Amino acid sequence: MWGRSHAERVKSQNGITTLLTTQTETISLLDLAWVRSQFPALSQTVNGQPAVFLDGPGGTQVPQRVIDAISRYLRHDNANSGGAYPTSRNTDAMIAAARAAMADFLGCDADEIVFGPNMTTLTYAMSRSIGRELKAGDEIVLTHLDHDANVSPWRALEERGVTVRMADIHEEDCTLNLHDLSHKITNRTKLVAVGYASNAVGTINDVHTIVQLAHESGALAYIDAVHYAPHGPIDVRALDCDFLVCSTYKFFGPHMGVLYGKREHLQRLHPYKIRANTNAIPNRWEWGTLNHECIAGIAACVDYLADLGRHVNPSVSPRRAAVLAAYAAIRRHEHELMTSLIRGLLQIPGLKLYGIQDPSRFDQRCPTVAVRINGFTPLQLATRLGERGIFTWDGNYYALNLTERLDVEKDGGFLRIGLAHYNTGEEVERLLCALKQIVGA
Numbered sequence: 001m002w003g004r005s006h007a008e009r010v011k012s013q014n015g016i017t018t019l020l021t022t023q024t025e026t027i028s029l030l031d032l033a034w035v036r037s038q039f040p041a042l043s044q045t046v047n048g049q050p051a052v053f054l055d056g057p058g059g060t061q062v063p064q065r066v067i068d069a070i071s072r073y074l075r076h077d078n079a080n081s082g083g084a085y086p087t088s089r090n091t092d093a094m095i096a097a098a099r100a101a102m103a104d105f106l107g108c109d110a111d112e113i114v115f116g117p118n119m120t121t122l123t124y125a126m127s128r129s130i131g132r133e134l135k136a137g138d139e140i141v142l143t144h145l146d147h148d149a150n151v152s153p154w155r156a157l158e159e160r161g162v163t164v165r166m167a168d169i170h171e172e173d174c175t176l177n178l179h180d181l182s183h184k185i186t187n188r189t190k191l192v193a194v195g196y197a198s199n200a201v202g203t204i205n206d207v208h209t210i211v212q213l214a215h216e217s218g219a220l221a222y223i224d225a226v227h228y229a230p231h232g233p234i235d236v237r238a239l240d241c242d243f244l245v246c247s248t249y250k251f252f253g254p255h256m257g258v259l260y261g262k263r264e265h266l267q268r269l270h271p272y273k274i275r276a277n278t279n280a281i282p283n284r285w286e287w288g289t290l291n292h293e294c295i296a297g298i299a300a301c302v303d304y305l306a307d308l309g310r311h312v313n314p315s316v317s318p319r320r321a322a323v324l325a326a327y328a329a330i331r332r333h334e335h336e337l338m339t340s341l342i343r344g345l346l347q348i349p350g351l352k353l354y355g356i357q358d359p360s361r362f363d364q365r366c367p368t369v370a371v372r373i374n375g376f377t378p379l380q381l382a383t384r385l386g387e388r389g390i391f392t393w394d395g396n397y398y399a400l401n402l403t404e405r406l407d408v409e410k411d412g413g414f415l416r417i418g419l420a421h422y423n424t425g426e427e428v429e430r431l432l433c434a435l436k437q438i439v440g441a
């Protein structure tokens with residue numbers, strides 16, 4: 001990621017602002033006015049003040065086109081799938097289109113995309129199926145940095161005699177201890193489950209290396225990309241992971257989960273399923289009637305990201321390339337906001353920030369920041385910010401292994417400030433001023 005010293009802003013003929021870097025690469029800047037105009041919820045007010053949504057890690061806002069796609073489906077095509085009449089055929093076509101959109105988003109084929117209610121449910125289902133092949137003495141490696149949805153479904157296999165080993169963290173910057181992780185992976189390891197990024201402290205893990213380590217020992221690699229997905233591009237083929245899960249409500253879509261599975265695994269493993277359901281992939285992994293209206297919203301949310309990419313860089317056209325262009329601009333914008341946020345937070349007396357603080361390492365973290373402030377519980381801080389129209393979160397956000405490991409669980413966890421690409425520098429300033437006011441700085 002390029003700092004300002006390396007770059008200069010220029011306006012091109014089409015009015016799109018770009019950064020010319022000292023390298024040959026150019027990165028288009030986000031057109032924040034355009035971005036914000038897409039999200040109707042951002043114009044809400046609280047007690048006469050514009051609402052500031054810093055709660056993205058819990059779920060992001062959605063663009064108008066997602067809302068429209070959901071209601072359009074319910075108005076025009078609402079039907080069960082597989083019927084011999086127009087609305088049902090339209091439903092089947094819509095689901096196929098949404099699979100193709102998610103395949104472009106993740107860089108795979110459409111038949112490797114499984115829809116489900118959320119990441120947790122999909123992971124429980126997959127852990128049960130993988131667990132059918134495991135026996136006593138087999139091992140699974142998990143991490144202290146992960147959300148419990150990538151821990152408990154695997155721990156459930158302990159009842160089959162499987163041993164779970166937890167990889168530790170470096171406490172000082174809340175990064176994964178890769179040395180420890182690599183020692184915990186042995187020839188008994190059958191699966192390594194790890195998050196792409198921490199939903200609590202923002203650390204981005206070196207998942208590429210972790211997948212390689214897993215594969216060297218013949219283990220499967222299961223990646224929880226729920227927190228990473230709104231902040232960076234995902235390429236499951238380049239990662240070579242066996243499974244990757246994400247939740248569309250964290251990246252500007254509806255409340256749904258999506259699982260990518262390598263075709264060979266989706267074909268070979270045995271899902272728990274009813275007889276009437278097909279044996280063809282990916283549908284054999286989807287039970288009962290899906291949430292069709294939300295699936296319509298998923299296609300719209302990927303198309304929003306693609307249009308954002310085309311907006312910042314009109315030279316890209318295919319959907320996958322456009323999504324990648326969007327993420328280049330998103331990362332750059334979030335990097336700038338994160339730098340001001342962390343710099344400002346560190347000036348607040350009594351504040352402790354958990355996670356990477358060194359700006360030269362900010363490409364190893366998401367703009368999700370966990371803090372505690374002496375004399376205040378995270379709940380008190382979140383409540384007072386909420387009264388001022390600033391939405392943050394408090395507690396453990398289910399990253400229970402981490403709050404226990406850092407010994408903050410008993411004291412209310414952290415205050416989490418989560419930036420998304422639709423946030424502004426003014427909003428960061430408002431948060432910093434409000435926090436200073438609350439703590440009397």
Ligand SMILES: Cc1ncc(COP(=O)(O)O)c(C=O)c1O
Pocket residue numbers: 057058117118119120121147149150195197198199224225226227246247256257
């Ligand atoms: C990193 C991470 N993993 C998993 C989950 C669980 O996702 P879902 O709500 O889709 O089950 C969350 C939700 O906050 C999360 O942040």
